[in-house]
Amino acid sequence: MDRPLRIAAIPADGIGREVVAAGRAVLDKLQAEGRFSLQWEEFPWGSDYYAEHGRMMPEDGLEVLRGFDAIYFGAVGWPTVPDHVSLWGLRLRICQGFDQWANVRPVHFLPGVVSPLRKADDAELDWVVVRENSEGEYAGIGGRNLASRGEGAEVAIQSALFTEAGCERIMRFAFDLARTRSRRKVSSVTKSNAQQYGMVLWDDVFRRVAADYPDVETESVLVDAMAAKFVLRPEDLSVVVASNLNADILSDLGSALAGSLGLAASANLNPEGRFPSMFEPVHGSAPDIAGRGAANPVGAIGSAALMLAHLGLPEEAARIERAIEAASAAGVLTRDVGGTASTDEVTAAITARL
Structure with a gap:
């Protein structure tokens, strides 16, 4: 160089x-x-x-x-x-x-x-977790207050921040990465059944971005089901894209499964x-x-x-x-x-x- x-x-x-x-x-x-x-x-x-x-x-x-x-x-x-x-x-x-x-x-x-996974003995397992790293649940928005009301009265608020731009750029990154791998697949992790604002926006953006990558297979999976999939069907994974908290937890699970x-x-x-x-x-x-x-x-x-x-x-x-x-x-x-x-x-x- x-x-x-x-x-x-x-x-x-x-x-x-x-x-x-x-x-x-x-x-x-x-x-x-x-x-x-x-x-x-x-x-x-x-x-x-x-x-x-x-x-x-x-x-x-x-x-x-x-x-x-x-x-x-x-x-x-x-x-x-x-x-x-x-x-x-x-x-x-x-x-x-x-x-x-x-x-x-x-x-x-x-x-x-x-590996604690029996499938690792006879299947080739290799996937990548792509984590949105700038917003989501780790945006640092919130605070603690009302402690002056007395013992047991304090409240804490921790808010997640999801922006359309932030969701889109991490999803396009994941799709572009999938195009470099032997299996072109992106699995989006969500919890939109319970988090009806931020995660529904996440799902909407994923569907819109996926339309620009017709050559890439896609799926959208609830985070609890994805945790199970890491253990039960890891051979079906290639690129997993998730929010800050969800990807943090899932990637640690993946590392533990690898040993x-x-x-x-x-x-x-x-x-x-x-x-x-x-x-x-x-x-x-x-x-x-x-x-x-x-x-x-x-x-x-x-x-x-x-x-x-x-x-x-x-x-x-x-x-x-x-x-x-x-x-x-x-x-x-x-x-x-x-x-x-x-x-x-x-x-x-x-x-x-x-």
Whole structure:
């Protein structure tokens, strides 16, 4: 490439630090071959930063990040900081501040990893959850009030926001993605039988957008039925598009069915390229195992592959994905997926198979 790619690394909290280091080791091994160059800058933002400064990131943090080509993120959350403070103060601030409206979470079953799904033994299962990442149930609209009336009188309101433009752009993204896959199918997740405003708008937009993609098979499924379908008929899935909350839950279910949340990669995309996109493993900060060398680095390393693909390096991304599969097939696995290997041992096994 003509210039180094500037990558902002934010390991943040807990095992985020360990898995970001693992991903960087894999990427640095690839870039040493000379086909591309990464210029790293690491930021110490997170719960430790909050303890010192009273906020998860600096006030001008978004301006600092704006000039980077991508953001490589670890995990956020620590017992000393309320979860809603840590999440909204760092990860969601970046996602919403940079309009990273498309969250892509592949559900991939690795060789050598035992899935709780019996169908995984004799069927090829592979689907992608596309999550609307900028509005919906996580729009942050609401408040708490009336506590002055006395004990037990406080009320809280949490509103979901669905815009026609927001629904349409994530659905077109999902349909365009489906056109790149062997099975051209988009499954829309809804709850319009009970949520008669926002989800009915979601359904209306889905039908309208689907008419522009006559070559793509479609279905609209209630979220509770889709949860069952993930377990009972996963072979019928290709691209699943859902609102912020529904996709958040379903994608974690998909990761668990594949063997562990530690395996799952994700991309938070600003597809127009107006802002940098962010890449992170799906798992949390796991304070119970932080610092023990037991964290599964596969989700973070897979997220590094998604980052390279986004930055125009699909061949290098594919090499990482193949190396992950080869290491997994060889039985080099962390404890969460039935193995005995450490974070460093899995990282070394993947690096050796690039």
